[in-house]
Amino acid sequence: MVVGGGITGLAAAYELTLAGVPVLLVEASDRLGGKVWTKRVEGFLIEAGPDSFISYRPAATELARELGLGGSIIGTTEPRRVFIRARGAMVPMPDGMGLVLPTRIGPFVTTPLFSWPQKLRAGLDLILPRRLDGEDVSIGAFLRHRLGRAMVDRLADPLLGGIYGAPVDDLSLFAVVPQLRDYEREHRSLLLASLAQGRAARARASGSPAGSLFLSLEGGLGSLVDALAAAIRGAPDAEIRLSAPVAALEREGSRTAVRLADGTRLEPDAVVLAAPAPVAAALLADELPVAAAAIRAIPHGTTGVVTLAYAADAFARPPEGHGVLVAADEPLAFGACTFTSSKWAGRAPAGTVLVRAFVPERSAALLGGPDDAIVAAIHGDLRRLFGVRAGPLVRDVARWTDAMPRYTVGHLGRVAAVEAATTGRPEIAVAGAAFHGVGVPECVARGRAAARRVAALVGSGVEAAAVAGAA
Ligand SMILES: Cc1cc2nc3c(=O)[nH]c(=O)nc-3n(C[C@H](O)[C@H](O)[C@H](O)COP(=O)(O)OP(=O)(O)OC[C@H]3O[C@@H](n4cnc5c(N)ncnc54)[C@H](O)[C@@H]3O)c2cc1C
Known part of the structure; x- marks a missing residue:
C-alpha cells in the first residue's frame, strides 16, 4: 500500500505494479501530484510547483520514457541567459x-x-x-x-x-x-x-548539440502525473483512492494496520509512506516514536509561487533571457523569477509574457496575507525592474506552507537516524523529498527503490485481500 499521491508515492505505486504486487494508493486531497501541479488557464500553462527536472539525474527522464512520454520531453529554449x-x-x-x-x-x-x-x-x-x-x-x-x-x-x-x-x-x-x-x-x-x-x-x-540542464514535458510536469496514474489504474489489482487521508498507522500483531480518516481499516502487507515528512512523523508518532522524532527534526520552510501573465506590450523594457536571481540584500519581494514564455516553448500564447516569481522565506509574511497583496508586491517588483505599465491578464498564487524540506547542517545524520529507527519494521518504508533529495528525479528514484524493498517482502495475496476488502 502507498500513502501519498505525490510524485514519490506515484512512482512507488507504479513500481509495485511492475513487480506484480497488488497496490492501493491513498491520497488525502482530491487530486494527484502533490507539489507537482500543472494548471491550464486561458491558454497559459502554469506550474504551481516544480517546472522542470534536472537532466543529469536520469530517474525522471527514464520514467517519462517508460511511460511513453519520451517524445514530449523538452529542453529550455536558447539563448539560456x-x-x-x-x-x-x-x-x-x-x-x-x-x-x-x-x-x-x-x-x-x-x-x-x-x-x-x-x-x-x-x-x-x-x-x-x-x-x-x-x-x-x-x-x-x-x-x-x-x-x-x-x-x-x-x-x-x-x-x-x-x-x-x-x-x-x-x-x-x-x-x-x-x-x-x-x-x-x-x-x-x-x-x-x-x-x-x-x-x-x-x-x-564536443560534436553533439549542447543539452539543456533543465527538462520538462510538452504538457507540463502534470503529464507525468497523469501518465503514472493511467499506468497504475490500468494494472491488475491496483487502485488509487482520492480524498482518502490516512489518520493513523497501528500495530496489528506483527503487521501494520492503516486507518483512514473515514474509519476504514486496512491491513496491507507493507506500507510505502510517501506523505510529506511532517505528516509521516505524525502518523508514526505512536508506532515508531523514535523515527517520528527524527523526521520531525528535519525543518521545513515556506515558499510561494506567483505566476502572472501580461500582454507583451505591457513591458516598457522587454525582459531578456530565462529569468533573474535576486541577491538576498536586494529590496525586492521575489527571490527569483522565471520568464516562462521565453524559457519554454508552448507555455503562453504569442504576444504575451508569462512570469513565474518565487516568494522566498524572507518575504514569507506576504504569503500570510491576501492574494491581492502578494500579486501587488510582485507586480511592483516587475514594474521597477522592467517598467511594466499594465496589470496582469492572469494571476495564480500558490502557497507552499512548511512544505520545503530544508537540508540544514547535519541533515545526513538526521536521515541516518530515521533509517536506523525504521530498520526493525521493514514493512514500513518511508520515502519522499525530505530525505535523499528534493528534486523530482530523486523523489522518483527513492519512491521506486522503496517499492522494490517492500515488494520483496510482500505476500501478494494478503495485499490483494486488503484492496478488495476496502473497496
Ligand atoms: C514551489 C516549488 C518548486 C519546486 N521546483 C522544483 C523543480 O523545478 N524541479 C524539481 O526537481 N523539484 C522542484 N521542487 C521539489 C519537488 O517538487 C518536490 O520535492 C516533490 O514534488 C515532492 O514530492 P513528494 O511526492 O515527495 O511529496 P508531495 O508532492 O508533497 O506529495 C505528498 C502527497 O501526500 C499527500 N498526503 C498528505 N497527507 C496525507 C495523508 N494523511 N494521507 C494520504 N496522503 C497524504 C499530499 O496531499 C500529497 O499529495 C519544487 C517544490 C516546490 C514546493
Missing part, C-alpha cells in the same frame, strides 16, 4: 557557470558581477589548504572561507537558497552539494576542480 540582480544592477550570469563555480575562466575573469578585489579573493582558493575534516558545515561558511563573501552573496545564495528554500548559511554542504566536499578532498582547490570538470564535460559534449 540568466541575470543576477545585485547592488541595484542587472548583470548576466557569467557563461559556463556550473554548480555555483565557474567551469570556464574567461567569462569569470571578465564578468562585471564581481570587482577585481572580489575576483582576487575568490582566487585565494587556488592556494588555500584543505579545510574540511569530515564534519558537516554550512555551504555558506565553506564557500565564504574558500572564495570570499561576494561569491556567496551574489551566486551561491541566490542559486541554492532558492532551490532549498533556506539561506546557504543554514544549508548542509554534505547533503546539498557533496560534490564540493569531493572537489576539496580530491583537488584541494574548488576552482581548479571545477575548471577541470568543465574541460572534461566540454570534451565529452
Whole structure:
C-alpha cells in the first residue's frame, strides 16, 4: 500500500505494479501530484510547483520514457541567459557557470558581477589548504572561507537558497552539494576542480548539440502525473483512492494496520509512506516514536509561487533571457523569477509574457496575507525592474506552507537516524523529498527503490485481500 499521491508515492505505486504486487494508493486531497501541479488557464500553462527536472539525474527522464512520454520531453529554449540582480544592477550570469563555480575562466575573469578585489579573493582558493575534516558545515561558511563573501552573496545564495528554500548559511554542504566536499578532498582547490570538470564535460559534449540542464514535458510536469496514474489504474489489482487521508498507522500483531480518516481499516502487507515528512512523523508518532522524532527534526520552510501573465506590450523594457536571481540584500519581494514564455516553448500564447516569481522565506509574511497583496508586491517588483505599465491578464498564487524540506547542517545524520529507527519494521518504508533529495528525479528514484524493498517482502495475496476488502 502507498500513502501519498505525490510524485514519490506515484512512482512507488507504479513500481509495485511492475513487480506484480497488488497496490492501493491513498491520497488525502482530491487530486494527484502533490507539489507537482500543472494548471491550464486561458491558454497559459502554469506550474504551481516544480517546472522542470534536472537532466543529469536520469530517474525522471527514464520514467517519462517508460511511460511513453519520451517524445514530449523538452529542453529550455536558447539563448539560456540568466541575470543576477545585485547592488541595484542587472548583470548576466557569467557563461559556463556550473554548480555555483565557474567551469570556464574567461567569462569569470571578465564578468562585471564581481570587482577585481572580489575576483582576487575568490582566487585565494587556488592556494588555500584543505579545510574540511569530515564534519558537516554550512555551504555558506565553506564557500565564504574558500572564495570570499561576494561569491556567496551574489551566486551561491541566490542559486541554492532558492532551490532549498533556506539561506546557504543554514544549508548542509554534505547533503546539498557533496560534490564540493569531493572537489576539496580530491583537488584541494574548488576552482581548479571545477575548471577541470568543465574541460572534461566540454570534451565529452564536443560534436553533439549542447543539452539543456533543465527538462520538462510538452504538457507540463502534470503529464507525468497523469501518465503514472493511467499506468497504475490500468494494472491488475491496483487502485488509487482520492480524498482518502490516512489518520493513523497501528500495530496489528506483527503487521501494520492503516486507518483512514473515514474509519476504514486496512491491513496491507507493507506500507510505502510517501506523505510529506511532517505528516509521516505524525502518523508514526505512536508506532515508531523514535523515527517520528527524527523526521520531525528535519525543518521545513515556506515558499510561494506567483505566476502572472501580461500582454507583451505591457513591458516598457522587454525582459531578456530565462529569468533573474535576486541577491538576498536586494529590496525586492521575489527571490527569483522565471520568464516562462521565453524559457519554454508552448507555455503562453504569442504576444504575451508569462512570469513565474518565487516568494522566498524572507518575504514569507506576504504569503500570510491576501492574494491581492502578494500579486501587488510582485507586480511592483516587475514594474521597477522592467517598467511594466499594465496589470496582469492572469494571476495564480500558490502557497507552499512548511512544505520545503530544508537540508540544514547535519541533515545526513538526521536521515541516518530515521533509517536506523525504521530498520526493525521493514514493512514500513518511508520515502519522499525530505530525505535523499528534493528534486523530482530523486523523489522518483527513492519512491521506486522503496517499492522494490517492500515488494520483496510482500505476500501478494494478503495485499490483494486488503484492496478488495476496502473497496
Ligand atoms: C514551489 C516549488 C518548486 C519546486 N521546483 C522544483 C523543480 O523545478 N524541479 C524539481 O526537481 N523539484 C522542484 N521542487 C521539489 C519537488 O517538487 C518536490 O520535492 C516533490 O514534488 C515532492 O514530492 P513528494 O511526492 O515527495 O511529496 P508531495 O508532492 O508533497 O506529495 C505528498 C502527497 O501526500 C499527500 N498526503 C498528505 N497527507 C496525507 C495523508 N494523511 N494521507 C494520504 N496522503 C497524504 C499530499 O496531499 C500529497 O499529495 C519544487 C517544490 C516546490 C514546493
